[in-house]
Amino acid sequence: DIVMTQSPDSLAVSLGERATINCTSSQSVLYSSNNKNYLAWYQQKPGQPPKLLIHWASTRESGVPDRFSGSGSETDFTLTISSLQAEDVAVYYCQSRFSFGGGTKVEIQ
Amino acid sequence: QITLKESGPSLVKPTQTLTLTCTFSGFSLSTNGVGVGWIRQPPGKALEWLALIYWDDDKRYRPSLKSTLTITKDTSKNQVVLTMTNMDPVDTATYYCAHIVGTTVTVWGQGTLVTVSS
Numbered sequence: 584d585i586v587m588t589q590s591p592d593s594l595a596v597s598l599g600e601r602a603t604i605n606c607t608s609s610q611s612v613l614y615s616s617n618n619k620n621y622l623a624w625y626q627q628k629p630g631q632p633p634k635l636l637i638h639w640a641s642t643r644e645s646g647v648p649d650r651f652s653g654s655g656s657e658t659d660f661t662l663t664i665s666s667l668q669a670e671d672v673a674v675y676y677c678q679s680r681f682s683f684g685g686g687t688k689v690e691i692q
Numbered sequence: 693q694i695t696l697k698e699s700g701p702s703l704v705k706p707t708q709t710l711t712l713t714c715t716f717s718g719f720s721l722s723t724n725g726v727g728v729g730w731i732r733q734p735p736g737k738a739l740e741w742l743a744l745i746y747w748d749d750d751k752r753y754r755p756s757l758k759s760t761l762t763i764t765k766d767t768s769k770n771q772v773v774l775t776m777t778n779m780d781p782v783d784t785a786t787y788y789c790a791h792i793v794g795t796t797v798t799v800w801g802q803g804t805l806v807t808v809s810s
Contacts, residue, residue: 584755623796625739632788632800633739676739680795681752683731683739 585609587677589684595692602664604687606677611657621679624653624662627686628673636675637662667691694718696728696789696801703807704779710806714772714789721747721767727792728765728772732785733803740785743774744792781808 586609596602612621620640625633635644637653640660650665664671672691677684700712714728721728729744743763744752753761762775772789784807791799 621795625797632803633797634800635796635798638796678739678795678797681741681744681754683741685738 585680585682587679587682587684589677589687593688595690596667597692599666602667602689604662604675606660606684608658608679612679613657620656622660623678625676626673694791694799698789698801698804705810706780706808708779710776710779712774712787716770721765723747725793729790729792730774731788731790734785779808784808
């Protein structure tokens with residue numbers, strides 16, 4: 584089974600600064616048939632279910648602010664929040680196939 | 693608009709069987725590529741896939757729990773049912789059902805907290 588590993592476990596960033604979350608998979612999630620990376624990112628705020636932010640590693644869902652971006656390929660991926668806002672405080676999860684990462688908690692410094 | 697709602701007991705005893713129902717609207721589980729999955733989250737911990745059923749009745753289970761899980765669908769009622777046998781206190785969690793496209797969770801239910809305690 585694929586194993587997804589996130590780092591760091593938590594990070595504190597000042598408002599307006601950049602936050603970067605890493606996700607590594609134990610095997611490539613790039614499908615050669617369509618050249619797409621099957622990697623998604625979710626945001627979970629306290630007391631709420633997760634929300635899909637990005638799929639195919641870099642495709643933002645409709646309505647997701649453009650300060651959120653995803654990058655990477657095969658086994659190494661990154662979620663970047665370019666300018667952290669107060670409403671971005673949450674836990675972020677990466678996911679591929681039937682495996683989630685352990686989550687990264689983002690807080691305001 | 694796609695919505696999903698979980699229903700079932702909030703408290704079960706150890707060794708009992710848990711049955712959860714997901715009732716959904718806004719999509720059909722007959723549509724190519726669509727699935728409904730169950731994902732749980734123990735308090736303060738990460739998300740865990742449990743089971744998934746696709747439009748063509750293909751089913752996937754968490755390997756470590758495969759012997760205890762069964763997922764079924766009733767397309768006419770827009771429902772998916774998950775049963776989990778031999779419940780243990782470590783199975784205390786919020787259980788989510790979700791709309792799946794491929795392996796991406798596009799929409800989540802609000803979740804239901806299940807506590808396993810005698």
